[in-house]
Amino acid sequence: MASRNTIVAHVEDRPGVLARVASLFRRRGFNIESLTVGHCEEPGLSRMTIVVDGDDHQVDQVCRQLFKLIDVVSVQDITYVPMVDRELALIKVSASNFNRREVLDVVEVFRADVVDVHSDALIVQVLGDEGKVDAALKMFEQFGILEMVRTGRVAMLRGTETTKPPAISDSQQAAAAIRAMLGRRPEGALPFASD
Amino acid sequence: MRLTGARILMECLRAEGVEVFFGYPGGVVLPLYNTLGEYPDIKHVLVRHEQAAAHAADGYARVAGRTGVCLATSGPGATNLVTGITTAYMDSVPMVVLTGNVARDLIGRDGFQEADITGITLPITKHNYLLMRASEIAPAVKEAFHIASTGRKGPVLVDIPKDVFIEEAEWDGYPQGVSLRGYPIMDVPREEEVDKAAEIINAAKKPIIIAGHGVVQSDAQDELLEFAERSDTPVLTTLLGISGMPEDHELSYGFLGMHGHFYANMAADSADVVIGIGMRFDDRAMGRFADFNKTAKIVHIDIDPAEIGKNFKTHAPVNGDVKETLSRLLPQIERSSHPEWRTEIDQIMEQHPTDYIEEGTGLGGPWLVRALAEATEGQSTIVTGVGQHQMWAAQYYPYTKKRQWVTSGGLGTMGYEVPAAMGAQFAQQEPIWSICGDGGFQMTSQELQTVADHNLPVRFAIFNNGFLGMVRQWQELFYENNYHSVDLGQPDFVKLAEAYGIRGIRAATRAEAMQVFRDLEGYDGPVVIDFQLEREENVWPMVPAGAALSETIESADDL
Numbered sequence: 001m002a003s004r005n006t007i008v009a010h011v012e013d014r015p016g017v018l019a020r021v022a023s024l025f026r027r028r029g030f031n032i033e034s035l036t037v038g039h040c041e042e043p044g045l046s047r048m049t050i051v052v053d054g055d056d057h058q059v060d061q062v063c064r065q066l067f068k069l070i071d072v073v074s075v076q077d078i079t080y081v082p083m084v085d086r087e088l089a090l091i092k093v094s095a096s097n098f099n100r101r102e103v104l105d106v107v108e109v110f111r112a113d114v115v116d117v118h119s120d121a122l123i124v125q126v127l128g129d130e131g132k133v134d135a136a137l138k139m140f141e142q143f144g145i146l147e148m149v150r151t152g153r154v155a156m157l158r159g160t161e162t163t164k165p166p167a168i169s170d171s172q173q174a175a176a177a178i179r180a181m182l183g184r185r186p187e188g189a190l191p192f193a194s195d
Numbered sequence: 196m197r198l199t200g201a202r203i204l205m206e207c208l209r210a211e212g213v214e215v216f217f218g219y220p221g222g223v224v225l226p227l228y229n230t231l232g233e234y235p236d237i238k239h240v241l242v243r244h245e246q247a248a249a250h251a252a253d254g255y256a257r258v259a260g261r262t263g264v265c266l267a268t269s270g271p272g273a274t275n276l277v278t279g280i281t282t283a284y285m286d287s288v289p290m291v292v293l294t295g296n297v298a299r300d301l302i303g304r305d306g307f308q309e310a311d312i313t314g315i316t317l318p319i320t321k322h323n324y325l326l327m328r329a330s331e332i333a334p335a336v337k338e339a340f341h342i343a344s345t346g347r348k349g350p351v352l353v354d355i356p357k358d359v360f361i362e363e364a365e366w367d368g369y370p371q372g373v374s375l376r377g378y379p380i381m382d383v384p385r386e387e388e389v390d391k392a393a394e395i396i397n398a399a400k401k402p403i404i405i406a407g408h409g410v411v412q413s414d415a416q417d418e419l420l421e422f423a424e425r426s427d428t429p430v431l432t433t434l435l436g437i438s439g440m441p442e443d444h445e446l447s448y449g450f451l452g453m454h455g456h457f458y459a460n461m462a463a464d465s466a467d468v469v470i471g472i473g474m475r476f477d478d479r480a481m482g483r484f485a486d487f488n489k490t491a492k493i494v495h496i497d498i499d500p501a502e503i504g505k506n507f508k509t510h511a512p513v514n515g516d517v518k519e520t521l522s523r524l525l526p527q528i529e530r531s532s533h534p535e536w537r538t539e540i541d542q543i544m545e546q547h548p549t550d551y552i553e554e555g556t557g558l559g560g561p562w563l564v565r566a567l568a569e570a571t572e573g574q575s576t577i578v579t580g581v582g583q584h585q586m587w588a589a590q591y592y593p594y595t596k597k598r599q600w601v602t603s604g605g606l607g608t609m610g611y612e613v614p615a616a617m618g619a620q621f622a623q624q625e626p627i628w629s630i631c632g633d634g635g636f637q638m639t640s641q642e643l644q645t646v647a648d649h650n651l652p653v654r655f656a657i658f659n660n661g662f663l664g665m666v667r668q669w670q671e672l673f674y675e676n677n678y679h680s681v682d683l684g685q686p687d688f689v690k691l692a693e694a695y696g697i698r699g700i701r702a703a704t705r706a707e708a709m710q711v712f713r714d715l716e717g718y719d720g721p722v723v724i725d726f727q728l729e730r731e732e733n734v735w736p737m738v739p740a741g742a743a744l745s746e747t748i749e750s751a752d753d754l
């Protein structure tokens with residue numbers, strides 16, 4: 001199935017890690033839609049949320065190749081697992097005395113926030129999943145979008161389950177945990193099918 | 196105890212038991228060279244080009260079964276290593292590559308001889324390090340050796356700025372272990388994966404094993420043999436899997452692929468279960484993916500989870516070290532026999548043997564490899580370049596010993612034959628035969644001086660067809676005989692050898708070749724032999740580029 005898959009990776013917080021990941025994506029011809037990196041609950045680790053365009057086989061390869069990087073501590077494709085995903089967009093909409101009210105109506109509908117006001121423009125902050133941000137953008141287009149930036153997706157599993165990497169202590173256990181993560185895929189699919 | 200970075204590095208190499216490394220000095224590694232005299236137990240071999248240092252470390256690693264080490268200075272020294280590092284990376288050869296770099300405060304300023312070697316080698320190393328403190332050297336070197344030699348093996352580069360060699364740090368012995376959270380050892384396979392594989396294998400009627408470099412790398416030759424015998428499964432190897440299975444065994448059917456044996460290709464294509472062991476279903480081995488044996492169930496044992504399912508749908512993936520996995524699989528394998536299946540392959544073999552040895556007195560490639568095999572009783576370690584001679588060496592020499600075969604399979608690096616044989620010779624006493632192309636030999640022949648310096652008993656057998664033979668073959672077959680840039684001039688190889696103070700011999704007939712083999716008995720110095728081959732012989736059989744294994748052709752008439 002071709003879709004946008006969400007991958008969560010924990011990486012060592014070291015210089016050059018991003019270059020390693022980027023180099024791998026470039027070299028293997030993987031298509032990244034978005035990549036966000038930031039701190040996570042554990043000091044020393046960074047958490048990447050990567051949105052990859054490709055079929056299941058390609059995404060499986062992405063995870064497996066990523067995991068081969070020594071600095072990558074864990075990789076999970078969470079596309080098929082219940083999760084929450086969000087992104088944030090800042091949209092500079094042109095708005096004057098004539099139509100500001102209309103713009104604000106749209107802001108309200110999307111439960112967005114106005115974070116800057118000027119006589120001829122507003123900056124609107126939209127928070128939501130990709131679909132919501134897309135829809136909001138579409139609505140603001142009628143007023144004229146002067147500038148726009150999106151953060152890319154961040155995601156987290158629902159419930160008590162986490163994507164946290166296994167602890168270091170036992171190499172055997174770590175290997176098992178990693179394999180379980182890599183093996184997570186839709187029911188019924190042949191393991192590692194290439195078509 | 197406080198030591199300089201340079202001494203710490205040497206202490207680490209000593210602790211790793213490094214007996215030899217290959218290198219070339221330059222400005223930024225002078226602090227290191229300044230200490231080499233204090234470490235006489237770690238032999239430094241001064242090469243004549245850094246590419247050769249990398250290939251030598253690679254050849255040494257493949258024959259010794261240990262991690263090879265090489266060293267270069269910053270900038271051009273480091274970039275000269277790149278072909279050698281990539282060669283090792285593609286063939287998963289354990290190697291630790293040491294480079295110097297400009298002083299820390301000059302990094303990133305395009306100073307004299309600065310090259311971003313960690314950036315350059317990102318996609319061609321298993322991992323790399325740029326060390327900014329002397330205190331980082333010991334842990335990084337420990338990790339480098341660990342990473343290079345475990346899991347799917349490969350080259351690891353450690354880049355050290357000049358002033359870090361000079362800086363002092365506390366040395367309290369070599370680190371005992373490593374703590375690499377993102378690098379768990381995945382040697383032991385999952386039980387359920389082993390069970391599933393056993394189930395498929397036990398139900399097979401026409402099973403085939405394709406053994407790759409992983410068998411050699413994990414020293415699993417004995418386990419492979421036991422597995423094959425118990426399940427009565429014919430064994431093919433990939434080009435790099437050669438010497439993972441004794442070829443004089445009745446279950447051995449040689450190697451498959453673009454210039455593999457006809458019967459091997461057919462066997463792979465008509466098996467009902469294909470068991471890939473420590474191999475990666477590469478295009479040169481499998482032919483056109485879409486048309487490789489569409490009905491077979493595929494069992495794939497490999498240490499690298501990313502290789503499983505990369506090119507083929509896999510019915511029974513088993514992620515684990517080959518030796519470890521085979522020893523867990525063995526007890527579950529039922530004793531079986533497949534006489535009909537064996538007969539089927541035997542018949543194809545009888546009808547389509549790889550036997551292109553022509554009558555006559557001239558030197559044909561296949562004849563020469565056979566003659567060499569007889570002269571060396573099939574016991575020699577063989578190193579090759581890339582091209583026709585490489586394929587003949589793979590086809591006609593009967594490999595029965597472990598780590599007897601050294602070739603650049605993944606990258607196909609011409610010029611590998613001279614330095615790799617040189618490096619390999621440091622791992623064993625008995626003379627190594629390097630089967631060279633006249634083209635490849637000219638790429639790295641400067642290393643004859645290094646060979647002479649150390650009086651290494653390597654026999655460089657130049658298969659001199661006066662052509663870039665493999666390219667010529669393609670131009671003949673696929674570009675209407677339009678030869679361009681393949682007829683290459685050459686020096687007088689005998690005189691060239693002599694200029695280096697090395698014995699040079701020429702042989703143009705079969706009788707002369709036989710005489711050469713007799714003359715060399717007991718000779719323990721280096722030799723260059725200019726075997727003057729028939730110029731336009733082709734390698735058969737062949738899977739044309741983009742064709743399927745089932746479309747293997749045996750002569751130009753089949754095109």
Ligand SMILES: Cc1ncc(C[n+]2csc(CCOP(=O)(O)OP(=O)(O)O)c2C)c(N)n1
Binds near residue numbers: 585635660665
């Ligand atoms: C470094 C490098 N450059 C180019 C090639 C492409 N190539 C493959 S085989 C070959 C010809 C090799 O000629 P020679 O060494 O004389 O061996 P022969 O095929 O004649 O036995 C060439 C040019 C290569 N494999 N490696």
Ligand SMILES: [Mg+2]
Binds near residue numbers: 632633659663
């Ligand atoms: Mg040639």
